[in-house]
Amino acid sequence: MRKVLKNTTESSIFVSDTGVSIDQNSSYEIPPQMFWYWVNSEDIVPFIQSEDIVVNDGTNDLDPVNGVSYIRGDIPNIQDDQGVVVSQSVGIRFIGDKFSVSQSQDNPKTADISVNAESAVGGIISLSFSNQGSSTNKWLDYASDTKPSNENPAIIPFDCNLIGLTFTNENTSPSFNIEIWKSIKGQGSSKSKIFTWEIDSKRAGNKTNFDAISLSAGDKVAVFLRDQGANPQNISIILYLVVSVNNSEENTESWSGDF
Numbered sequence: 001m002r003k004v005l006k007n008t009t010e011s012s013i014f015v016s017d018t019g020v021s022i023d024q025n026s027s028y029e030i031p032p033q034m035f036w037y038w039v040n041s042e043d044i045v046p047f048i049q050s051e052d053i054v055v056n057d058g059t060n061d062l063d064p065v066n067g068v069s070y071i072r073g074d075i076p077n078i079q080d081d082q083g084v085v086v087s088q089s090v091g092i093r094f095i096g097d098k099f100s101v102s103q104s105q106d107n108p109k110t111a112d113i114s115v116n117a118e119s120a121v122g123g124i125i126s127l128s129f130s131n132q133g134s135s136t137n138k139w140l141d142y143a144s145d146t147k148p149s150n151e152n153p154a155i156i157p158f159d160c161n162l163i164g165l166t167f168t169n170e171n172t173s174p175s176f177n178i179e180i181w182k183s184i185k186g187q188g189s190s191k192s193k194i195f196t197w198e199i200d201s202k203r204a205g206n207k208t209n210f211d212a213i214s215l216s217a218g219d220k221v222a223v224f225l226r227d228q229g230a231n232p233q234n235i236s237i238i239l240y241l242v243v244s245v246n247n248s249e250e251n252t253e254s255w256s257g258d259f
Contacts, residue, residue, distance in 0.1 A: 001032070001058070002029060002056075002057060003030040003055070003070065003071060004027050004029045004030075004055070004057075004058065005022055005028045005030065005044075005055060005056075006026075006027045006053065006054045006055075006056055007023065007027070007028075007052070007053055008025070008051065008053070008054055009052050010024050010025065011024050012024055013047055013052060013053060014234050015041060015047070016043045016130055016236060017128060017130075017144060018037065018038060018044070019128070019130075019166060019168045019236035019238050020168065021168055021170060021234075022053070027056075030071075037126070038071050039071070039072050039073050041071070045068055048064050048067045048068050048071070049064045050064075053067075054067065055067030055068075055070055055071060057070060120158055120243045121246050122242065122243060123243045124163075124240055124241070124242055125158075125240070125241045125242075125243065126238055126239065127142070127143075127154045127239040127241070128142070128144070128236065128237070128238050129142055129154075129237045129238075129239070130144065130235060130236040130237065131225070133233070134232075135231055135232050135233070136176070136227040137225070137226060137227050139151075139222055139224050139225075140223045140224070140225060140235070142222070148222075148258075149223055149259075150191075150224070150258045150259035151258050153220035153222045154220070154221040154222070155218065155220060155221075156216065156217055156219045156221060156241070157247075158217050158243045158244075158245060158246065159214070159215070159216050159217055159243070159244045160214070160243055160244060161212065161213065161214055161241065161242050161244050162195070162213040162240070163210065163240050163241065163242050164206065164208045164239070165197065165206065165237065165238070166204075166205070166206045166240075167205055167235060167236065167237045167238075168203065168204035168235070169203060169232035169233050169234055169236070170232075171203065171230065171231065173201040173202070173203065173230060174199065174201070174202070174203070174230045174231055174233070175200050175201055175228040175229040175230045176199050176225050176226060176227060176228050176230070176231065177196055177197065177198050177225070177228055178197040178223065178225065178237060179195070179223065179224040179225070180193070180196075180221065180223055180239070181194065181224060182219050182221050182222075183219065183220040184216070185216060185217065185219055185220075185251060185253065186218070188255030188256070189256070189259055194213055195210075198228070199228075200228070215241065217245075217247040218251045220259075221239070222259050223237055223239075
């Protein structure tokens with residue numbers, strides 16, 4: 001299976017919630033290991049609906065309706081025990097070893113699905129930070145929010161380890177630092193910088209060779225861009241965390257002030 005996005009316009013298209021920029025009159029093929037990530041993209045939908053982006057399955061161009069469905073995954077029919085379709089569900093995904101799917105012995109048109117919900121350990125969590133326009137010496141917005149992440153930070157649900165970081169922007173040669181900051185659960189706006197990546201005249205990149213960087217359930221996370229001479233444009237940064245502990249807890253917190 002292939003999923004190709006073809007930009008039919010005379011300008012580049014930036015899909016904010018995926019961090020991917022597609023150059024004018026060019027194509028971008030979604031890596032198979034990232035199919036699951038594009039299932040949740042809302043920003044790609046209007047581009048497909050307007051036909052600024054055409055979805056191709058490796059052989060054929062798809063119309064907008066089928067293009068959106070194809071990016072979001074198969075649309076399974078929900079059937080009763082007589083094999084009669086009673087509804088459809090869009091975007092159902094079964095990922096990793098937490099699920100067991102097998103063909104039903106009673107009805108070959110259905111599947112028996114078992115869910116192991118006892119542990120989240122080993123699961124991947126992604127946190128998206130972005131900013132529209134020129135970015136210099138500023139906090140990025142979290143999850144397409146309209147507030148900077150030092151005001152509305154990401155909250156970590158489980159104990160995790162940082163395992164990956166990607167960034168992309170529209171400036172071909174920006175120079176800046178990516179800084180990750182955290183505030184420990186229960187310590188309000190008191191913060192500390194836990195990571196810096198110096199970017200010198202590069203448009204995009206990925207990093208997975210981290211020293212041990214751990215985050216605990218309830219920690220607050222924000223991302224800051226520090227100017228080093230040339231500002232990025234329409235930047236998107238995604239942090240990837242792997243769950244290390246299946247915390248079973250409930251915590252709330254209030255604080256005043258920003259990071």
